[in-house]
Amino acid sequence: MNRLLDHLHRSGERIAVHTDSQHLSYVDLAARVQTAASTYGDGRRLVLLETRNDVATLVHYLGALAGGHVVLPVPAGRDHTAVLQTYDPDIAVSDGEVHHRHDTAAHRLHPDLAMLLSTSGSTGSPKLVRLSYTNLLSNAHAISDYLTITENDVAATTLPMSYCYGLSVVNSHLLSGAGLLLTDLSVTDERFWESFRHHRATSFAGVPYTFELLERLEFDRLDLPDLRYITQAGGRMAPERVRRFAEYADAARWQLFVMYGATEATARMAYLAPELALTRPAAIGTPIPGGAFTVDPLPEGTDDTVGELVYRGPNVMLGYARGPADLALGKTVDALHTGDLARRAPDGLYEIVGRTSRFVKMYGLRIDLQRVETALSAAGISAFCADAEDRLVVAARTQEVGGVQQIAAEAAGVPASAVCAVAVDELPLLTSGKPDYPAVRALARAPSQSSATTVRDLFADVLQLGATGIDPDASFVDLGGNSLTYVTTSVRLERVLGRLPADWPQRPVRDLEAMEKPARSRRSWAATMETSVALRAAAIVLIVGSHAELFELWGGAHILLGIAGYNFGRFCLTRRPRTDRVRHLRNTIGWIAVPSVLWVALTLLLTDHYTWTNLLLANKILGPHDSMTAGRLWFVEVLVWTLVALALVFWSPAMDRVERQRPFALAVVFLVVGLALRYDALSLDMGRDAWFTMLAFWFFAIGWAASKATTPLQRVLLTAVLAVALHGYFDSLTRELLVFGGLALVMWLPTIRCPAALTAAAGVLAEASLYTYLVHYQVYALFPGDPLIGVLASLAVGILLTQLVTVARHRLRVRRTERRRTLTPAPR
Incomplete structure (x- = not known):
């Protein structure tokens, strides 16, 4: 406890934490941390901490570490049944409240064990990464070193503290005596940028999807006078986007750090120096200070320059935990076999060229597709899994695609809306009898009006976005919805929710998802319509x-x-x-x-x-x-x-x-x-x-x-x-x-509130109102003396044109997606 508290005290009256309502100096933070540590009781405890980007979470995180306890951070508001049942933590902290689940410590904890984090590939499962104090400190020192973090820096928390990347931002800045701007606001929220400017923040971190949102915001036009650098990790970002943001950085005089890492390495293993982002955007760079890479040759490789990337360094985990007995283990891993195929270029930079196994990166998670197929097989479902456009595609020999979607989502640790489940009569096979995964990918299509059964799928369909291209904290308006798309959305959303809230266009997707009704409960004679x-x-x-x-x-x-x-x-x-x-x-x-x-x-x-x-x-x-x-x-x-x-x-x-x-x-x-x-x-x-x-x-x-x-x-x-x-x-x-x-x-x-059939008809007419208005003068004139047929024909032509335009937009998006997929190198 003394070492961490002494470090906080040494930073004195410098501001450690900024929020919209308060500022905490390092001395104030140390006092709160000491108070929190005293609430955990005697002996080393396993502390499950529900995290938000707020002061209470930060204080209890540091308090648990200062007291020598083992911290298990999990995202607030999620189902943690599997972890609770498997590890039975001594203490659970939620919304700043400490709940003692055992009077005395229930587990043998290794002296080096400091933290347990969900693995990249098993979110939602009991498999955890065991991290030591040395792991945490060495990685924080290395990050602070290559980012040159100083006491004048202030980092905005754009990622959750339960995620190794988000937590590494917290650790590296507090270690350096720098400041944190604690916020749960999305980068799509203007209040985030107002707070960023007000508190003179100097950096923030993002996963690839964050940068997609930044492009939509025309980030290069934002006025951020104190921005010093941005970091990117959590998955491979397209080289053209890396180059584009490097150009923004060069023009505005800030820096872009592209990084490569894994939870098993306490977050970071490599970084690409900012000056190389323009010329080498596809590279992962060089190892972080204190770390080293080797490229192990493949048993049957034809290219002797390519092999599996292996990392060694003091930040490599102690090992995995699959149950409480593993918490007593010491270090069982010396090197981290990443599963990535890589080469070392002549200029010394490392490049990822593929995968040794069927892993994909989604939502910042590394997902084992074979594990998903095994989970489905255990449920009696024959299926093949592939990835397409940042979605998990499942071809299954069953008609219960809803159950397939749920099982696959739970096995992968992603939202159900990120899974496209397709029923097939026969699983696609190559002539050799092996699975035809390209054919599985080809089954991925944007959900049709009849198949969009979730809020996220519905928004993806109407707004022409990928289901995983939807920020759960963004609203319909934030995602680009307008007066021309809200008609279709409102009618279909009513079917998904059962009842349409008046302010739905401004509500975050997350809130609307919480209102989703089971499919059977949506059938009603009446419906809500705007x-x-x-x-x-x-x-x-x-x-x-x-x-x-x-x-x-x-x-x-x-x-x-x-x-x-x-x-x-x-x-x-x-x-x-x-x-x-x-x-x-x-x-x-x-x-x-x-x-x-x-x-x-x-x-x-x-x-x-x-x-x-x-x-x-x-x-x-x-x-x-x-x-x-x-x-x-x-x-x-x-x-x-x-x-x-x-x-x-x-x-x-x-x-x-x-x-x-x-x-x-x-x-x-x-x-x-x-x-x-x-x-x-x-x-x-x-x-x-x-x-x-x-x-x-x-x-x-x-x-x-x-x-x-x-x-x-x-x-x-x-x-x-x-x-x-x-x-x-x-x-x-x-x-x-x-x-x-x-x-x-x-x-x-x-x-x-009106009959459901009338709601559907009104939605179709309203959506087609522009095209109907344009064409009706010419259409009804074709039926002189029969105005009723002229009116019906005008409405029908308007509806038909609207549908044709919608289909054309969808096909254009599919072609663009397929073209991007063809041109995009293998993920790292």
């Missing part, structure tokens, strides 16, 4: 039916304009960084404008319905104004140019800050501007026809304001404004009441 989805469906039917003269109920386009504003507030003005907001807006504009222009161009070739100004979506601005058909696309024109103008407005950092600080107030300001145009405050006297141009902006603005209204008083105010502004706007009281009812429903009733 009011905005129902209104989009109803509005497009009203628009098409009125234009085809099946009936006369006008006002659908103005309802759609209000809903567009509502979705703008929800999906564009999020907590994401400014550049991400603008990029989101740009993409939304593209998904509306490009199909519109393409349809106009096609129509120009076949009819005289449109003019060249329609190609610019500017007929209402440029004319001609005397055509019976040229003004048909007024709704699309108003929407596109409104979004273009707002994209320019929110490109301004000042406007972006104002909106974040006063979201409702700013929306009301724009509503006032819209109402000034509606009441012709500038005396432009443009007449009623102008109310079907940009002067209809106030409908968009009131929908925007509704999305930011958080109190009943704000909603009452908007409802009153809506009623007053609509009075006399149209020539028809029916039209005014229709629009008022629709927009008031959005303000006061975000979701509705």
Whole structure:
């Protein structure tokens, strides 16, 4: 105890820990650690510690080490039954509370044993890595050495403390007298970067998926004046991405350290010097200080430069533990056989070229595919396993793919959503009779609408992401969801959850997953549907039916304009960084404008319905104004140019800050501007026809304001404004009441309950509303004298086009994935 506490005291009043609510000096931290250590009782104990990136976890972790106990870190909020039953820890620490499970120590613990960590390949199983104090200290010293960590550094905790990589960040910085910024926020959360800047953090760590998220955030544009370096480990990162981030680093004057390691080596074995990341991005570099590699030749290798990579160093584990009796063992391992095939290049750098066995790296874990197949076989299921696009693909001779998915996920230690289970009549074999694993990989496809049974699979399908490309702490909005994809998502999400929460677009995936219902419990006559989805469906039917003269109920386009504003507030003005907001807006504009222009161009070739100004979506601005058909696309024109103008407005950092600080107030300001145009405050006297141009902006603005209204008083105010502004706007009281009812429903009733069949139909219509709006003028005209068939045909064509575009997007993604797989070297 004294050595660790003495070290903390030596760092004095320097800040050891930053959080959003407090700062702890090393002296303060030492006092808390000493108090925590005293709560564990006499004798060496086995302490199971549920970890979060918070002060309580850090204090109890250090307290257990200071007291000479053996720490077993596990992630909070997970099922630890296997570990609890196998090792029966003396003490369990959860949320800072110490629970004594035995009055006296129940285990014989070797004097060198300091920590037990879940192995990379057996997360969720009782197999653990035994680490000594020497392992921990030597690895922390080596990391501090090659990263040149000083007392002026502050590292943000982007990885969990239960993970060897995350824990190594903590150990190396505290050993160096540096600071830690403790946070569980995702790098996709703007608050993370605000805290990073506020506390002047100098580094953070990431696994390959972290860097994928950083690219989506346009990380190279973030203002991080104190950033000194970023580290990457937890799996192989594509060389082109390494090179790209090395270029970012070179331009912004920070450093990128690519590293290679394993839990069995207490985290790190090799690192690539930052100056080599541009020219040697595929290499793992050189051994860490104090470590050494050898390349053991293969028994039947044809290339004598390639062999199994073997590591030796003081950070190599004591050995594995498979039960409590193993905790009394000393060192049983002298060298770590990594299972990676490697070569040493002429410049002295080591390169990974393949695997000696069927291991793959996913979620930062090393997974033994043979072990997964064995687990399935033990359950009476014949199956072959392969990896594809960071997913585990299982071909099984059974129709119960749900059970296959669960067994495979548990055996691999990954979420069930990361497993693609496919039922086959016969397992694919080569002519030699051996498993045809390429054929198994070929079975991997993005889940269809009917097969997406989890939140993660559903989001992966709709947003065109891999299931493992989804951060559980990110929301639908964070993952790139917008007003064009939320319709499909909301309808299908209701099937998965059983009931749709009103704020689902802003909820983290993790929270939604916790609400998932068993498939049998999802069947119900009724379903929850977003009011905005129902209104989009109803509005497009009203628009098409009125234009085809099946009936006369006008006002659908103005309802759609209000809903567009509502979705703008929800999906564009999020907590994401400014550049991400603008990029989101740009993409939304593209998904509306490009199909519109393409349809106009096609129509120009076949009819005289449109003019060249329609190609610019500017007929209402440029004319001609005397055509019976040229003004048909007024709704699309108003929407596109409104979004273009707002994209320019929110490109301004000042406007972006104002909106974040006063979201409702700013929306009301724009509503006032819209109402000034509606009441012709500038005396432009443009007449009623102008109310079907940009002067209809106030409908968009009131929908925007509704999305930011958080109190009943704000909603009452908007409802009153809506009623007053609509009075006399149209020539028809029916039209005014229709629009008022629709927009008031959005303000006061975000979701509705209706028959499940109706929910599905409304979702399909709402998703197809844009394409239906574009094509219906030309389609219903093909059925003169039969408006009902014209309306049904227009809706059918709109739905068909929407489905064709969706299928085309999916096929493009599959081709890109296959191309990447072909070009990507073997994982290390």
